[in-house]
Amino acid sequence: MDLTFTPEEEAFRDEVRAFLAENLPQRLSDKTRRGQHLTKAEHEEWHAILNSRGWFANHWPVDWGGPGWSVMQRFIFETETALAHAPRILPFGVSMIGPVLLKYGSEEQKRKWLPRILDGSDWWCQGYSEPGAGSDLAGLKTSAVRDGDHYVVNGQKTWTTLAQFANMMFCLVRTSTEGKKQDGISFLLIDMATPGIEVRPIRLLSGDHEVNEVFFTDVRVPVENLVGEENRGWTYAKYLLTYERTNIAGVGSSMSAFEELKEIARTERRNGRPLAQDPHFAARLARLEIELENMKTTNLRVLAAAGAGAAPVAESSMLKIRGTEIRQQIDDLMRRAAGQFARPWVPEAFEGGWNGQPVGPDWAGPVATQYFNNRKLSIFGGSNEVQREIITKAILEL
Amino acid sequence: MDFSLGEDRQMLVDSLGRFLSDRFPFAARNAVAFEGTGWSRAIWTQMAELGAVGALFEESVGGFGGSSFDVGVVFGEIGRALVTGPWLAALQAGHVLAAAGEVEGLASLIAGESVIGLAQEEAGTAFDPAAIETRATRVGDGWVLDGVKTVVSCAGSLDRLLVVARAGEGLSTFLVDKSAPGLFVRDYLLADGGSAGDVTFAATPGVPVGEIGQAGPVLEQARSLALVALSWEAVAVMDTLRAMTLDYLRTRKQFGIPIGKFQALQHRMATLALEIEQARSAAINAADRYRGDRLERERAASAAKVTIGKVGSLVAEEAIQMHGGIGMTWELALSHYAKRLIMIGHELGDEDFHLARYIELGQEDAFALA
Numbered sequence: 136m137d138l139t140f141t142p143e144e145e146a147f148r149d150e151v152r153a154f155l156a157e158n159l160p161q162r163l164s165d166k167t168r169r170g171q172h173l174t175k176a177e178h179e180e181w182h183a184i185l186n187s188r189g190w191f192a193n194h195w196p197v198d199w200g201g202p203g204w205s206v207m208q209r210f211i212f213e214t215e216t217a218l219a220h221a222p223r224i225l226p227f228g229v230s231m232i233g234p235v236l237l238k239y240g241s242e243e244q245k246r247k248w249l250p251r252i253l254d255g256s257d258w259w260c261q262g263y264s265e266p267g268a269g270s271d272l273a274g275l276k277t278s279a280v281r282d283g284d285h286y287v288v289n290g291q292k293t294w295t296t297l298a299q300f301a302n303m304m305f306c307l308v309r310t311s312t313e314g315k316k317q318d319g320i321s322f323l324l325i326d327m328a329t330p331g332i333e334v335r336p337i338r339l340l341s342g343d344h345e346v347n348e349v350f351f352t353d354v355r356v357p358v359e360n361l362v363g364e365e366n367r368g369w370t371y372a373k374y375l376l377t378y379e380r381t382n383i384a385g386v387g388s389s390m391s392a393f394e395e396l397k398e399i400a401r402t403e404r405r406n407g408r409p410l411a412q413d414p415h416f417a418a419r420l421a422r423l424e425i426e427l428e429n430m431k432t433t434n435l436r437v438l439a440a441a442g443a444g445a446a447p448v449a450e451s452s453m454l455k456i457r458g459t460e461i462r463q464q465i466d467d468l469m470r471r472a473a474g475q476f477a478r479p480w481v482p483e484a485f486e487g488g489w490n491g492q493p494v495g496p497d498w499a500g501p502v503a504t505q506y507f508n509n510r511k512l513s514i515f516g517g518s519n520e521v522q523r524e525i526i527t528k529a530i531l532e533l
Numbered sequence: 534m535d536f537s538l539g540e541d542r543q544m545l546v547d548s549l550g551r552f553l554s555d556r557f558p559f560a561a562r563n564a565v566a567f568e569g570t571g572w573s574r575a576i577w578t579q580m581a582e583l584g585a586v587g588a589l590f591e592e593s594v595g596g597f598g599g600s601s602f603d604v605g606v607v608f609g610e611i612g613r614a615l616v617t618g619p620w621l622a623a624l625q626a627g628h629v630l631a632a633a634g635e636v637e638g639l640a641s642l643i644a645g646e647s648v649i650g651l652a653q654e655e656a657g658t659a660f661d662p663a664a665i666e667t668r669a670t671r672v673g674d675g676w677v678l679d680g681v682k683t684v685v686s687c688a689g690s691l692d693r694l695l696v697v698a699r700a701g702e703g704l705s706t707f708l709v710d711k712s713a714p715g716l717f718v719r720d721y722l723l724a725d726g727g728s729a730g731d732v733t734f735a736a737t738p739g740v741p742v743g744e745i746g747q748a749g750p751v752l753e754q755a756r757s758l759a760l761v762a763l764s765w766e767a768v769a770v771m772d773t774l775r776a777m778t779l780d781y782l783r784t785r786k787q788f789g790i791p792i793g794k795f796q797a798l799q800h801r802m803a804t805l806a807l808e809i810e811q812a813r814s815a816a817i818n819a820a821d822r823y824r825g826d827r828l829e830r831e832r833a834a835s836a837a838k839v840t841i842g843k844v845g846s847l848v849a850e851e852a853i854q855m856h857g858g859i860g861m862t863w864e865l866a867l868s869h870y871a872k873r874l875i876m877i878g879h880e881l882g883d884e885d886f887h888l889a890r891y892i893e894l895g896q897e898d899a900f901a902l903a
């Protein structure tokens with residue numbers, strides 16, 4: 136065994152670092168580090184910067200604009216960008232619908248939609264969940280009925296992340312109520328400007344507007360926007376979910392957040408000494424660091440196996456569970472570190488350009504909001520309970 | 534042994550509970566908690582009329598209760614309805630006034646006419662009174678204060694503040710009128726609703742309460758009563774989250790059955806129910822030992838804060854998790870109860886702070902015995 140990077144991988148890491156030093160606008164990294172909201176234009180700006188270097192769709196095949204990286208290179212890239220406080224690449228286009236089209240889309244669909252993902256022409260949102268269909272996704276009811284060259288869509292999606300920015304949605308619809316519920320689902324691409332679509336905001340407990348309800352009333356979708364075959368959508372949907380899960384451990388972003396936390400523990404004083412020397416806080420910090428270090432290697436091992444052709448089902452669920460738990464624990468310690476200064480709530484401070492005087496240390500402003508907001512991590516992308524079901528199903532063989 | 538509340542206390546609980554559910558349902562509460570001052574003076578006054586403030590103080594100083602259990606049940610109702618406002622601050626400030634025999638100042642508080650807050654914490658105190666730096670200086674016949682207090686409950690919307698300051702050795706307390714010269718407030722809302730503020734004192738005149746330099750012990754005792762209050766409040770919030778989550782497990786269906794049929798969730802719910810009972814016992818212990826000697830009292834208060842800190846995080850996080858996406862929404866009352874429970878952890882010292890204190894007090898105790 137050898138856990139060090141090869142010389143090529145090290146050279147690659149240096150290349151990524153140099154690129155970031157030169158091309159990541161400080162405006163964006165400051166906002167990301169402070170937990171402030173990025174505007175739509177700022178997300179698009181970062182995507183465009185990466186795309187100009189050919190690094191945006193870094194898991195796509197070379198023919199379609201990918202850089203041809205190994206899984207290890209992708210890991211290095213993800214870690215380095217997170218450590219530099221680069222904005223997260225939003226997954227909906229490049230990591231969700233992109234891979235589905237690459238695998239199941241027609242040539243025409245690929246030629247039409249993939250370049251538009253790369254150049255930022257489209258902002259995609261994910262229309263899977265419904266009020267009655269969350270963990271039981273296959274129970275979805277939004278219907279699509281064929282009418283000539285169109286499907287007519289009626290129903291409701293919910294929890295649709297950033298639908299307020301999106302001009303396109305990939306959407307699971309019911310095209311048949313016969314047989315198994317998984318066998319009557321189709322995968323449609325829907326233009327959000329079509330008449331009959333209404334997007335309503337949902338306010339999260341943290342105050343953020345990040346998710347939405349989307350209502351469909353007689354929405355006409357051209358049949359060429361059906362991906363693959365009618366009633367086969369469940370296969371494509373599941374492919375996307377597995378794809379989503381391998382990235383969901385978020386090790387890079389946890390490493391970056393943990394560095395921030397350690398810095399805070401070194402500088403913040405409690406009872407006349409740094410927080411890092413408070414035995415109770417130090418113990419929490421140490422346990423978390425150990426867990427994160429273990430996670431890094433677990434993640435690398437899964438990536439190495441995947442690179443060698445394995446299909447890590449239980450393992451990717453493990454990454455999702457522990458990765459999200461670690462991130463939530465970092466947020467938990469951040470708020471604990473803030474003490475009484477976790478309580479003030481100044482929502483203006485989460486927007487860029489706010490120049491007000493923070494209450495307490497400036498890092499403390501967003502910690503409560505971030506802690507509450509990140510409770511979502513163990514709920515979405517397949518809840519952590521559902522992931523445990525997947526693990527036992529895979530290993531118990533009962 | 535008798536674990537019942539007793540008739541009078543039960544009547545107070547019932548009338549407060551009825552009033553709050555009629556007049557201050559969740560929608561009304563949320564409309565108040567995240568706007569302007571973050572609390573309703575009208576609700577405060579009406580609660581005072583029902584005896585909620587008087588119950589916090591003994592008859593000898595004009596109240597009609599004052600035992601730690603009276604305090605507990607009032608804060609239980611505050612928790613159940615997520616009432617915002619300077620309740621905890623007024624409890625402590627009033628306790629200091631009572632100990633100093635300032636019955637007049639207390640009377641207007643009990644009547645709901647004048648609301649008194651507490652300005653104790655500073656940027657560098659982290660709940661350790663020894664770190665308080667605000668200075669009191671003698672000028673002629675009177676005293677002036679200089680310093681900055683932070684996260685002072687409802688600072689911008691009170692009538693008077695009890696300020697903890699240092700005049701040479703030891704701590705002292707001073708009553709300051711909110712309109713006094715040299716007093717500046719910067720107000721903000723809180724993550725779980727309500728407001729607080731940073732208060733700057735620049736040669737602000739204040740009137741001493743109690744003897745100069747002698748306020749340490751009474752402040753400690755007031756804090757310990759406040760810890761009883763917070764613990765009872767927390768348990769009421771937990772009870773609410775428990776009821777809401779049970780209800781959801783019974784009614785939310787996935788895969789064609791109520792999610793409460795999934796054993797994975799059943800066991801988690803059972804753990805919550807168990808932990809909440811432990812928290813309730815900790816809160817009862819704290820109220821009971823409040824009547825004991827100092828070490829007993831302080832250890833039980835810290836023990837309760839450790840327990841509700843640990844159980845509180847668990848209950849808040851699990852209640853949200855078992856609700857799935859809907860538990861993440863502002864619209865659902867559940868998320869606000871969860872936020873309150875987490876934020877209780879940030880008041881009066883967190884779990885780690887009180888664990889350290891519990892250990893320290895235990896060593897003091899062992900030393901005394903040796």
Ligand SMILES: Cc1cc2nc3c(=O)[nH]c(=O)nc-3n(C[C@H](O)[C@H](O)[C@H](O)COP(=O)(O)OP(=O)(O)OC[C@H]3O[C@@H](n4cnc5c(N)ncnc54)[C@H](O)[C@@H]3O)c2cc1C
Pocket residue numbers: 260261262263264266268269270271293294295296297346511514515516517518519520521524785787788792795797798854855856857858859861
């Ligand atoms: C912030 C946020 C953003 C989101 N973004 C999107 C998006 O962009 N697009 C989209 O389509 N969806 C999105 N979602 C929805 C998300 O995928 C669902 O919330 C998730 O699938 C859970 O479904 P639910 O909320 O209906 O909870 P439920 O399925 O009702 O689950 C409730 C509880 O029951 C548990 N449970 C359910 N079934 C079982 C079982 N069999 N065994 C044990 N426990 C079980 C769950 O784990 C959970 O704890 C988002 C959600 C959030 C919170």
